[in-house]
Amino acid sequence: MKGQEYLRNVVTLELDSDKCVGCGLCVIVCPHRVFEMGQDTAVIVDQDACMECGACGLNCPAEAIDTKSGVGCAYAVLKGKLTGGEADSCCCDESDSDCC
Amino acid sequence: MKTQRIRNLSFIEHSGRKIPKVPAQLHLSDWIGTAKVRCGIGRMNYAVDPGLYAVGDPDGDSPVFVSANYKLSFDALRKELGGLDGWILVLDTKGVNVWCSAGKGTFGTDEIVNRVGIVGLETIVNHRRLILPQLGAVGVAAHKVKSGCGFSVVYGPIRACDIVAFMQAGMKATDQMRQVRFSFYDRLVLLPVEFVAGAKYVLFAMALFFIMSGISARGYSSGLALHDGVRSMFNLFAAYAGGAGIGPLFLPWLPGRSFSFKGLMAGLLVGSVLALLGLVGSGAEKVAWLFLVAAIASFVTMNFTGASTYTSLSGVKKEMRVAVPLQIAAAALGLGLWIIGRFV
Known part of the structure; x- marks a missing residue:
């Protein structure tokens, strides 16, 4: 999305192509088109577009993808810091942005 | 959680069971409800009952679409299904939309396996396939749903408005349908x-x-x-x-x-x-x-x-x-x- 690129070189996404079985599910589930199918395995083509939602890793049957997934929400991070808990997806309740 | 009444609900008989049928057209009160929720009024309490619903005139070969029990998500889906015959399996996501509840794990593998069992889906349909909104993948492991209840997961488009095109293309989504926007x-x-x-x-x-x-x-x-x-x-x-x-x-x-x-x-x-x-x-x-x-x-x-x-x-x-x-x-x-x- 033009004008909607977030910070560079911060994302925790890692793909172990030795483990990848080439099922292509990560290509399907990624909402930011981070993956493409290469020769036999998936490849990361746009690392910085990743929002660490974790869908790819969760759906990878070979456990070839590693992300420290979470919700990129400043309010949740603040709340986590103030209450001593981990950043949770709590403020997500305020967004309905997946509806058409 | 108090759930919302669905207007113009009827019932169909299928496999000896009575299943609620929802209209694909939204009622005026649905639009008013949407407007209120968008303004932050009663937003945390806008749920529908989880379970199985029919749209159109489905039979045992009709597709099963999985949705959240946030009424905005549910309405967005059924409104787009006009003309299609199918089943909607509504999960208990505590009245939260698909993406957010998937992030919390309530729209998740366990709830799907659980809900498929509760509604007895294997007695309703002949196939073993569930169509999920793509963003549900944040909480669902497709291979674990398969091993958990025998149903395989097909990830549909992100937006409900693409569902008809997705079905007509033989359950194939274009790259655009798979990409989240923020217009x-x-x-x-x-x-x-x-x-x-x-x-x-x-x-x-x-x-x-x-x-x-x-x-x-x-x-x-x-x-x-x-x-x-x-x-x-x-x-x-x-x-x-x-x-x-x-x-x-x-x-x-x-x-x-x-x-x-x-x-x-x-x-x-x-x-x-x-x-x-x-x-x-x-x-x-x-x-x-x-x-x-x-x-x-x-x-x-x-x-x-x-x-x-x-x-x-x-x-x-x-x-x-x-x-x-x-x-x-x-x-x-x-x-x-x-x-x-x-x-x-």
Whole structure:
């Protein structure tokens, strides 16, 4: 999305192509088109577009993808810091942005 | 959780069971409900009963679409299914939309396996296939659903409005259907809720500044509070509107990548306009408002990361490490200067 690129070189996404079985599910589930199918395995083509939602890793049957997934929400991070808990997806309740 | 009544519900007989059938057309009350929720009214309590529903005239070979029990998600799906015959399996996501509940795991593998069992889906349909909204993948492991209940998962498009095209293409989604967007309109409909979310803090700050505006070297004067206080309240509200309105709406066009920086830009814009209108006073107070407006707008826009569709947690943490100390410093400096301005 033009004008909607977030910070560079911060994302925790890692793909172990030795483990990848080439099922292509990560290509399907990624909402930011981070993956493409290469020769036999998936490849990361746009690392910085990743929002660490974790869908790819969760759906990878070979456990070839590693992300420290979470919700990129400043309010949740603040709340986590103030209450001593981990950043949770709590403020997500305020967004309905997946509806058409 | 109290659930919403679905208008014009009827029942169909299938496999010796009575299954509720929902119309694909929304009732006027559904639209009113949507409008209210968009304004933040009763948003946390807008659920439908989980379970199996029919749309059109489905049989044992009809597709099964999985949805959340947030009524906005459910309505978005059934409205788009007009003309298709199918089943909707509504999960118990505690009245939260698909993406957000998937992030929490309530729209998840366990709930699907559980719900398929509760409604006895294997006695309703001959096939063993569930069509999920793509964003549900954040909480669902397709291979574990398969091993858990025997149904395989097909990830459909992100947006319900693409579902018919997806089905007609033989359950193939285009690249565009698989990509999340965050258009001007998407951001616009989020604004009222965002505005309401922080309103109580802003109203509190406005009241505080109104009262404090009466302070001067000559003691307290309610006349002064009225004269300067209204201006102060307006400036605070303008700063908030800059952070919660201009920041989100003009997100792609504001310079910088971090939301706090974009918010700072929105704040500087608002501050300049206030200065041009002669609303920021003079001397120390003028500088004070610059810092206060910038800090508030930056902070408020930074909090829009949670509503956005593309910020990563790692990125948010990184920008906050820099931005939050600066916002606190600017706000403290601004407040200090503003108080000094009352006495000089």
